[in-house]
Every structure is written in C-alpha cells, then in structure tokens.
Amino acid sequence: MTSLLLTGIGSLVTNDPARGDLLGEVQDAALVIDGSKVGWVGSRRDAPAADAALDLGGRAVIPGFVDSHSHLVFAGDRSEEFEARMTGTPYSAGGIRTTVAATRAATDEQLTANVSRLVTEMRRQGTTTVEIKSGYGLTVADEARALAIAGQFTDETTYLGAHVVPSEYADDPAGYVELVTGPMLDAAAKHSRWIDVFVERGAFDADQGRAILESGIARGIQARVHANQLGEGPGVQLACELGAAAADHCTYLTDADIDALASTGVVAGLLPAIEFSTRSPYPDARRLIDAGVTVALATDCNPGSGYSSSMPFCIALAVREMHLTPAEALWSATAGGAASLRRTDVGHLTPGARADLVVLDAPSHLHLSYRPGVPLVSQTFIAGRPV
C-alpha cells in the first residue's frame, strides 16, 4: 500500500463535525491518502511523510459529491420535449413512456455505453458515488437488465419498476402492481440495494406505493420514495411510515410532512435541477433545514424532467434559488447524499474514510456557487486513485 501526500491545499473541506463548523474546514491544509483511504488530515505544517507528494498550489479540496438520485439507464433523447416545455407545454409524468419505448428497443451494448458516458461525465464533474435507478424497462426482463447494467457502475442500484404504469397496463394498474411486487421483484432483487416508487398523481397512490415498498422490505431491500414532486400528496408520509432512507423531490410539503421528516430522520432529497428544467417552483429548503431535517442535494439526471449531471450546478441553484448557504449546499451534496444512501464511508474526509475527493481550480469551495456554470473540477480521486 502506497501513500500520497496532497499538500498546498488552500482550503480543505472535511465535513468532520469534530472540527466545529459545518464543513470542518482546514485552511492551508494537507491530506494523506493511504491506499484507498484517507490516512491523515490536518494543517500543512504538521503533515507526515509519505511515499509521494503532490503540491496543489493553493487549490481547494472537497469530498467527492454523492449523487443520491439518478436515472442513467435509458436510451433516446427528449430535447424536443424540453424545447416544447420551455415554450409552454407543461411537464407530466406521462412523458416517461417515451423513454420506456426507446429503452426497450435498445441493445444491452447501447444502454451500457450510455451509462458509461454519463458516469464518466459525472466523475469529471466531481461525483464519486452515484445512485442509479431502473424504471425505463417496466417488464421483468427489461428491469432486470437495467439493474444488471447499473450494477456494473455502482453499488447503489435502485429497483424502480414502479416508475409509471406502462401503456400495456393502462387499463389494469392493479395487475401492474402485482407484477412489480411479484415476478419483476424476483428478477430484480439480486441486483438491487434499494426499492423506490413514484408516488404521484398519474403514477402510484399511497396504497400501491406501500404494497410495492413492503414487498421489497420483506426481501431485505431498503426503501426510498419519489415524493411530493408535482403537488402535495402522501409520498413523504409513506416514506416516514415505512422508515425509508429518503423522500426525494419534496417540492410541495405540508407542515405535517416536515414534522414527519424531522421526527423520523428520513432524508429529504432536493433535486433543484428538475425545478430548473421544468420551470417549477423550488422546494423550501430553508424551512426543512430550520426544522432539523437532513437535506441531500442530487441531480436526478434523467432525459425527461432534467438532464443535468452536474452537482456543482445543483449547488449553485441551491444557494441562489433555495437560500442554502454555500456551506449548507456543499454539505448536502456530500455528507447529505451519504446520509441519503446510509453510507458512512463516503461524504467526508476524515481518517478511515474512502479517499473520494475533488481538487477544485479555485481557492475555496465558495467558488462552486460564486462561479456558476464554470467547470471547476481539476481532478477527481475515487478510492485514492485519480479518474
């Protein structure tokens, strides 16, 4: 096992609560990577020796982004739907079926190449852990295929057979729920760490959602929920009732929803690139944080409602549009994402953590929102290795 000393770090974000401030920042810092893990963190002048050293010339280092919500296994392009939406056609969940048709028609190689392209793009933008959902197959074989492909790129695979009721079950949604909780789950289970359901008008109601999530929980697959995106609804309460790891979207919440999130510890996943690309109101992130809810920021990268793979873009939106401080936004995009995925090995840079980190072409993390749209990621390390 070799060690690498990163020195000349202008500002280092550790997310270590023991350091006092939210981000556990260290100025004029150094960090030692021992093999795949963080070995040492501190002030540059106290740095130990290592097998090799790299002077970062004052650049900032942050934990790699943990993107806890994405839909990368798909084929096709909905840029024309986007263009129409920007000139007045509202977004509806029904558009998902367009991608389902294209995905079913694609070969394994085409789907794999598309995921590979997008994961590479994410890594170039500093994402070191990404959750990937199925949900554009919606047959037993196509969901299992999507999850097997996702599993080539991440451990954080999510079975989302319950993304929308496919056209062929339009007259028999109960039959589709039976499929999702029966044969489709049987085929998906071995590839899935998570099970998810889109609880929304036009998708699944609370009873359907409960049946679907409970079928997964009974198999040892943990729950997460698409909740309250397009209007108030039962998604958040269902997530809290079942002890899901996260309720994602949270665009329309009642006081009772916020109380439930705060008291159960279910993470609220906020996906502001979706509000950007659907021209919708943003979630009230301040109300959530002020109520003590744990917030994760994620891209929700998908070809329909929002096709950004950029965590820095989400941070800039979180600051500008959702009134998070830059520190809160970065925390939510790293430690918050890790909480959403119930991971303790990522989302922070303390000794023993996986050495997932990002070197910025900037002196501090503030530049992620101070310089919106600018590609500031100089280098991404995953498990101690540059990618």
Add this chain to the structure above:
Amino acid sequence: MTSLLLTGIGSLVTNDPARGDLLGEVQDAALVIDGSKVGWVGSRRDAPAADAALDLGGRAVIPGFVDSHSHLVFAGDRSEEFEARMTGTPYSAGGIRTTVAATRAATDEQLTANVSRLVTEMRRQGTTTVEIKSGYGLTVADEARALAIAGQFTDETTYLGAHVVPSEYADDPAGYVELVTGPMLDAAAKHSRWIDVFVERGAFDADQGRAILESGIARGIQARVHANQLGEGPGVQLACELGAAAADHCTYLTDADIDALASTGVVAGLLPAIEFSTRSPYPDARRLIDAGVTVALATDCNPGSGYSSSMPFCIALAVREMHLTPAEALWSATAGGAASLRRTDVGHLTPGARADLVVLDAPSHLHLSYRPGVPLVSQTFIAGRPV
C-alpha cells in the same frame, strides 16, 4: 494554406439567414475550413475533398460564442461578498472599489496571468471572441495598463475609466470626469476600440455619461453603455442618442426605452448571470425580441456582481428565466454578440467567415439548455485552429 473537412456533423448551426430558419441549421452536415476561414458549408453528401478530414461522429457544430461584455483585468476575489449577498446583503456598485484597490496593488504579471487563466477557461467553454473592459484601475497609469494587458488577448478592448468614481475623487466627481475625458483618455485611446460608462445611481449620471462618451467618439472610439441595471434610468436613451453599439444590462426598461432601442438598432446586451448571482429579477427579453430589438447574450464575467465565464450557462438561463427559445438564445450568444461588437466576420459559419466554431458533445445545440451546467464543449476552433 491547408484545408480540413469536418464531416459527420449531426447538426450544424450556420446562422445563415439565407437558409430560412433563425439558426440556418443543416442536418447531417459537413464544413470545410480553408486556412483561417470557412471555405464551404453544406450537406455531408455534397462535401468537396480537402487536405484532411475529421469525422465528428454525429456531434453538433455551432459558431463560437461571442461574449460581448466582460471585465477580466482585475486582481483579488470577492467570494465572501458573494456569500454575504446570498444571505441577505444587497449588491451595490460600490463594491467595485474593493477590486480597484486589489488591482492597483497587483503586478503586471499577476494581472496578465489572471486574464490568461480566464480567457483559457472561456475558450474551453466555447468562447472565441471576447470583449474585455478596463475599469478597475481608475488612474491614468492603471487604466492604460489594464487596456494594454487586455489587448494581448483580444481586439475588443473597452476603456471603462468611468466604471465608478474612485474613493480619492469621492468629493470631486466632476474632477474625475475631467480626468476620464482628458489625460486618462489620452493614455487609453491607443489601446481602446470602445469607450463605455456605467450610467447608474451610485456611478455616473446622464450628463456625465454623455460627456465621457462624446470625448471618446471625438477620438474615433466607438461607444457602448452600462445601462439600466439596478433601476430605470437614462442609460438606454443616452446610448440611443449617441448611436452606441450596445446598451448592456437592460434589466429595468420603460416602453420608451424599448422603442428607442428598436428604432435606433442599438443592441440590447442581456447578462443573465448577473441577475443569477445578485438574485435580481431578469430582464424581459421576450418584450425586447417581440419589439424587434437585437439581443446579445454575454457573461459580464467580473469578480463582483457575477463571476461566471460560461456562455452555455447564460444560454440555459436565457431559456429558463427569460423565455428565449433555445434557438434565440444561441443566436444571441453568437450572431447577437457579433452585432453588439459590430463584427461581420464572426458569429456565423458561412463561407468567408472566420473559422471560429465549437464541437459539442451532443447531437444538437438544444443540449446547451437541455443539459444545464454540463460541460458539453468537446473542441473549440479559433481562426481554423483547435485551441
């Protein structure tokens, strides 16, 4: 002179009005670069032979971005001011003085290195022409120095001695106008293609602005104006009265302002990254376009009110926040910028134009707004050469 055939272009934006649609798009296209210029444009199947060929595999090609408004000659960083603003401290023009102090204290080498870094960053994001202003020196020597440095990177240099009244003239603004129109202009003239003034409460009024611009015009230096950014005011009318090339910002306009822009042909420069980073309302771009005003999109990259160097980010904001169509936004970021700078050789890809073009990692230009925040520029060519 060697020629290069770019073929396999999924979609080519020419901005050629003879092709009918706003962007003069050609599907399944090819383009020949002859030396520094565009030699031929058309359908791939009609492409002529060339000395070399490059197959772009279905990627889109667009004209290079023409960023008609930036302030790159400065030192220091105002990320903490940005952070304070995002948590409630409003933006004021007075913050410019912070950067003036840092810029005066910097060496030529430091300033040059900073411009070089930012121009490189812009080129990586597809900008092939950039206007650069002075305005953080505000002494005879410091303004001349800033313009000489800017001139190492662009022909589009703008003398902005009238950015704000510097502290040492706080009690004598009339004396500062005399300096700007006298000895400072003498020193700046040989380095300047443009003269500009910030007409705004807290900066310069209409009479001061007129005196400043007329002093430049009398020397053959063309006028452009910072107008109507923080409130309604006389800037746009002054730009129209004097035949300026552009009135930039245009955030607060009266009906009479819009009529004046439309009837005089003064280009309205819209800088939405500034509204993003100052959390201000966006200009009503639709009203301008529907009235027949020529609109340019630009970054206004500067360390105070908005530090984005990204034209793709401005396009995404223009679509989402200002209701431009994706085609209008791209036109404004290319042909519109060229109009703002009174350039006929850039901003389009027709035979004879300078071969300034961008290859996108995307099948069409729609992805610039469909995929916000994602670095999609695969390759930038300036005057026929990859950069």
